[in-house]
Amino acid sequence: MPRQKQWWFEMKNGRAFVMCSNSRLGEDAKPILQSNKMPYGAVKKLEVYKPSSSPADSGQSGKSEQNEDMIKIIFYEGNPKVLPTRNFLWQINDFCRNLRPSRESLYPTLDIVERFNSNIPGPSTEIDDDDSSPTGDDSATMSSSLDDEDLHTVTQDSIGDVQTDDSAISKKRRKLDNTINVPPLLNRNYSTSAQAAVPPSLSIQYKQEVQNAHLGHVKIYLKNLELGKQIRPVDKEFVAGLQTQMEKFPLDSTYQPLCVVTKTLPSPDMFKEENANGFKYGVIGGQHNFLATKALHDLYPERELYKSRWCSVYYGAISNEALLYLANTHNVIGRYRHEMTFKDKLQMCRLMMQEQTTSKDNAWKRKCSAILHEDMSGHFMRVLIHMAAQEETLYQSLMRVLSKYEKGELKDQALRKKERATGELDIKPYVFRPFLSLPASALSTLLTQLEKKEINLGTLQREGVILQKLQRVQRQMIFLLDARSWEELETKFPEHTTREVLFQYTKGLKGKEVSDSLRQFCRGLSKKAKLSTEEGTFLTEAPFQGVNRVVGFHLTMDVSNIKANSITELCGDFPGFQLTVLDLPKSWDEVSQDGFWATVIDINTKLELPSFTVAVLCKVAQQENVKKHLMRTDQFQEVETCYYHVADTKPEVGKLTESVFGIVIGHHGKTAVDRWASCQKRCNLILVNRGKTYKTEDGAEIDPGQKAMALYQELIRTYSAQQQWVLNACSRTGTGLLACMAESRNCVSVDRRADSKEHLQTRYNALGVLSKAKKAIQQPQPQPSVSESEDVWSFDSTFTDDELLSLSN
Known part of the structure; x- marks a missing residue:
């Protein structure tokens, strides 16, 4: 297997040089360079290229290598080179580590190029032939003569932080020929129209502004320098330490050049290296270096070394933000010495x-x-x-x-x-x-x-984490107890809202999930005291009782105002409504329907009920509209329609269209759908009798739209099990609640009409429900039977004629 070719950058006097090695790193961690012991020439800039696969290479196993992005290195002298980023040594020095692209970057190679070009002098910089920079004929010859095949490997054993990917090693070495496409960096147009419409980011704007303002890299006397706009205050202790270090190691080449902006230069065209010391400059990067050098110059005014400093010069007419950007970029390069x-x-x-x-x-x-x-x-x-x-x-x-x-x-x-x-x-x-x-x-x-x-600092951090978890517990309790604020809960439950009590519920918090222990704790609190609801009043003094100890409640309020916590504190351990039966009122509009379904879904969702069913009693013409509302919630996996026929319709309205009505059934959750699909008595038409109606003293019907109890019983038996909970909405005379008492289902009946509870209580008492329920509790009886012709039910037999006559008029 061929050895990977490793390369990296090294900075010297503010200029970057490409380095490579022809063997492993030695114990002294110094790279072994080429035969003439010199690195490549100084780098002017980088560009990005995307090679295109040639037909001859289409069958090669190194297909991934053919399509990877490459970096083209432009030198001040010598021919350019194209090198792969996968062989770049990220961890070899601070400068290379700073070029590592962010994890979120979609174009890492582009990230490297932009970071590099923003951290070195601009393309207009002229390189001087002095003894401090390893440039000249040797480096130019090496740059032009060194082939891509001459780059050898720095192995993984030498640098532990460098991770090699064997799958990315090509079986055939790349030949740098005409198969490489060389578009410029700014023309990587994956979508030209889209890129043209997107304005450049602030970072790119500042970078371009700084690059356009760059004038050169020259030596400037201290008398022409003064402190400019600073990105951070001066650290006097660091200046003193740096002054001592400079005095001990006086070589100018060991320190980063200053970053300065012109103050008295009228025009950038007037700037030249020979007249650079004829203007004044403000130091915005390297102020500690400048102050330490200035202090040494005051101590040793005769020494030429402390009279001037190398500077990267920028034209001063740039924005305040660009100045700060430039100062921070200067600090990023030199942060190994004094990081912000x-x-x-x-x-x-x-x-x-x-x-x-x-x-x-x-x-x-x-x-x-x-x-x-x-x-x-x-x-x-x-x-x-x-x-x-x-x-x-x-x-x-x-x-x-x-x-x-x-x-x-x-x-x-x-x-x-x-x-x-x-x-x-x-x-x-x-x-x-x-x-x-x-x-x-x-x-x-x-x-x-x-x-x-x-x-100490560790305690502050740990306390912050604990307070963050306690805050999440507070929010969950506000949600579960349906409170307006935490202050409301502190007022209602002062002994149960302390830090010691809440802390035990911080263990095992995962995301937004509510733990079972906290849920049970909140249920216990709701039983101790009632929380005020936004609207509506509970008028029930005592629950209705039915077969097998089931209970029923009637609430006189708007159905959209019922809350899960309100039902829980009223009913005790309330799991949610497995079945909801709505007798659709004529006065309801689109908003009322959407509000009701949102309430039902919210209650069952808060209580984490996995499956439930809803049934809407309506006219045939309303079925499509109701079905549309149910499907719009995106909560029901199946929405079906069926019909019921009232057989004993009065002769004056004896038309078939006046005796057939619609039912819309919605199923949430797989269990509800399976139970509905496997129902043995499933049919699309239910036959019922209207039964007895209830009238006022003047002979008017109390509820002209009253439904047959047999219809409710059929729905209840099909879509719920014994001891489960049913929501009966808008059944004025409470037919649904009475059917639930007969079928051993717990029930909550809701109707906003003030007289609804009175009529329900009258029917309940007249039918002897309470006494027969107590009897059934003491002596359990078989499943209750329903009369085929009358809207009555019993535990052991039908009611007598005298009991039925007492309900009329």
Whole structure:
């Protein structure tokens, strides 16, 4: 198997050079270069190319290699080279690590090119032939003579962080010939029309503005330099340490060039290397280097080494955001020496926020993201922006804590491995991540305790995680108990809303799932005290009783106002409505229907009922409209229609079309569908008698649309089981509830008409339901029978004629 060709970049005097190796790295970790011991020439820029597979290569096993993106390296001198990114050594130095593309990037090669071109001097830079840069004839000859086959391998044993993918190794080496297509970087048009319509991001705008303003790379005397706009405040302790280091190691080539902008240059066309010291410049990157050099110049004014510094010069007429972008880019390259801390970046974001024009302007957030080269949706920027936007008292408390951390003055503060190596203390932003969703008062309290050394940093982070979990428990309790706020629950249940009680429910939290223990806890609370509902009043003093100890409740209220928690506190252990029967009112419009189904679905969903069925009694002409409403909810796997015929229709309305009505059946969940499909008595037509009607004293019918009890019993027996719960909606005289009592189903009957409960109670008492239910409880009887011709039911036999006559008039 051929050995992979490894390559990387190294920086020297602000210029990048391509390096390669013809053997493994030695124990001293120094790369062995080519035979003349020199790297490639200085790199001018990078470009992206996408090779196209030739017909001859279509059958090769290395097909994936033929289609991978390549990087073309343009040198100041010598021929360009095309190299694969898969052989690039990411971990060999800090500069290479900074080029690693983000995980979310769809075009990693394009990411590398943009990062590289933004971190080196622009294409207009002229390279001087001095002793500090390894350029010249040797490097130019190597660049032009070195073939792609001459790049050899740095193996995996040498660099542990470099991961090799054997599947990506081609069986045939690539030949750099006419099969490589070379479009320019900006012409990678996967969709030309779409790209033309999308404006460039702020980061790209700033980068282009900076690149257009680049003038060159020259030496400038300190007398022509002064501090310009700074991205972070000066660290005096670092300046003192850097001054000592410069005095001990005085070579100018070991320090990063300063980043400066012109202040007195009238036009960029007037700038030339020979007259560069005739203008004034502001230092925006490398201010610590500048201040340390200036202090050494004051101590040793006769030394030529401290009179000037290499500088990357940019024209000063660029935007404030572009200046900050340039300063941060300069810091990214040199962060191995003095990286910007979380505190520095926080101060920069705070300054950008204070400079915004209006209080609702969020453009400063996007600008900060572009300047710092950070993803706007990433956790780092979310924490940074959240903390920068806090009110002044909390922000100042945070800054004091960060200052104490950088000095090692916090309680039980321990140094991390990187901090021990670099000597720079920088708090990690993930410490404050839990506080993104917490109120500011929580963070303020903990920061005060941290500042007073009452707690350590680890305690602050752990407490933030615990408070975050407690907040989730609070939200779940508000949802389960149907409360308006947590303060309402604290008022109603002061002993059950303490931290100690809630903490036991924080274990095992997964996403938005509600644990069974918390659900049972909330059910117990709802039984101890009633929670006020938004509308409606419960008028039931005692439940109706039926066969096998089932119970029934009647609520006088709008059906759209019933709540799962209200039913639970009224009925006890309430699992949800396995069957809902709606006698569709004539006055209901589209909104009323949608509101009712939303209520039913919400109740059963909150209680996690896996399957349920709904039945709508309506006219035949209304069936399609009802079916449309059910299907629009996207909650019913099957929606079917059937019919029922009222056989004893009065002669004056004896037309067939006036005696046949419609039923719409909706099934939610696989279990409900299976039970419906396997029903032995399933048919599309139910034959019933209208039975007795109930009248007022003046002879008017109480409910002209009253349905037969036999119809309700047929639906109840088919689509529910004994002891399950049924919702009977808009049945004015409570026929559905009475049918449920006979069929051993628990029932909640809801009707907003004030007289509905009175008529239901009259029927219930007249039929002797209560006394017969008690008798059935003491002496269980067989399944109740239903009369074929009369709208009555009994536990052991039909009612007498005297009982029936008492219900008339």
